[in-house]
Amino acid sequence: MNIQRVVTANFALNNAWVVVFQDLNYVSHSKPMTPAETLMHTTVRLECLLDGNRTSTGTGFFFSFKVDDKTHIPLIVTNKHVINQSKVGTFVLTKMNDQGEPILGTTERIVLDNFESLWIKHPEESVDLAVFPIAPLYHQADAKGIKFFAPPIGEDLLATPEKVADLSGLENITMIGYPNGIWDEKNNMPIVRRGITATNPKHDYNGLPIFVIDCACFPGSSGSPVLIFDQGGYLDAKGNLNLGGGRVILLGVLFAGPQHVAEGEIQTIEVPLAQVPISLSKIPNNLGFVVKAQKIADFRKMLIPNG
Template identity: 25%
Template sequence: MKNLLLSLFLSISALFPARAADFATTMMEATFKFFDPDSTSTCFLVKRAEPDAAFYLVTTAHTVERTKGENAILVLREPKPDGSYERHDHTIKIRDKDQPLWVRHAKEDVAVLRLGDALPVAVPAISVTDFAKEEDLATAGVHICSPLFVLTYPQRFEANGAGFPVARQGIFASPPLLPVKTHPTFLADFTTFAGDSGGPVFIEGKGTRPLVAGIVLAQHHHEDKIHSEYEERVIRHPLGMGTVLHAGYVLETLEQAATAAQKK
């Protein structure tokens, strides 16, 4: 009887691709490419506590504000029994005519779009409990030069044809000072590109969970202005640093989006 049950379990397990139970994989599976023909960025999906069953798409506000028209593309991935993934370029509505459907934070460059409609494939999402509050950062002992991780789509680049994000490792280039109301952002040292905006910046949390410290807002350059008798030009030198918004502002915007949906 035991051998029969074991055989049955192995047969059922073979129908589903294996997943590593670690904090980075958990974050990767909730991170997606978000684009239209004119712009590309990174986003990630979040779930609130029940009974709210909706997915919440988190990205930078400048991303959706620069996106033209009523629709954008969310690149989803469907796992197959053999371990492979099938790509799904899913159209989502971001505006109703000229009216934005996302909620923007009043002061900071973060936006949240509540996805009320069902998605075409089953997708993972992180929980609001995976976001670092001030006390979480203090407990984790995060300081300048502490390691961090980033998942993005630099210059529209994808890790593979299924649309997975690219992982990079960096450090806190400035201390994540508290309180966040006084110091809303910090610097992260990693090679930055266009397309990184909206990507999650995270560290290892408890168990197999990530602890999201914030999202990538912008990259930094130094500009050399060259003037000669016959030409003027500007050379931009990348500094290899990104500005990161503290996760607390994402949580605030998530709650604003949930409240706005309840009022409709």
């Protein structure tokens, strides 16, 4: 793997988040790939070096805001706590051929100094979201004749109030990420989990813009996109069966989950990052807390003030 190290001095954000693409070559429309296969390329494994040379892993995913028909702002979305206090961040991007297809096993390893400072954090303290404007990296790679296969989840897939109103309240969900840092390193591919909504996404759980899922959530899963991904048909809120059609909806981003210790005490904690020795056994309840996707839309005003 090649290593590209970018120091903050050469990667100051300034107004970098308004750097947009004039073409969409970074978005693949490769016909041989199924929607599911493309979806599995939307995430990225984040490895952070913390103080004391501790390392942690988390999940990010590619996302884009549309400026107009020809320009987009590409981002990586994750949780604040994933990149909190990170001195150096590392992630791996898959290269793309001239036909817009991923070249599996051919990657570029990106290493960034002062990693936490490169992220834009959600202004609300209680909203555990942060975004990384990745356009400068794409431009640097393009200047070297390199293109990456990093299909973003577009804002058109966000769970709008209209889409949420059409949900049944009990939905199958798909979560993509890197539990315990596990991944297909050779092919740079994530792990996919399935589950259901444990609370109704139409409501704010305990008055917060979150909902709960019933899904195995482990260290490294923080930042995973939680989606409705139906193929071949689905039931709407009125019980109508929509046959032959599929749907993809980004419901939100995993950020935490309840756990209980061996003594039986139940605690709600951020999905942990670092694998460190502890004296108490913390056992996941197979529940996860998810920030609603509507909070991702808040970044549009920050990135495109007049958009």
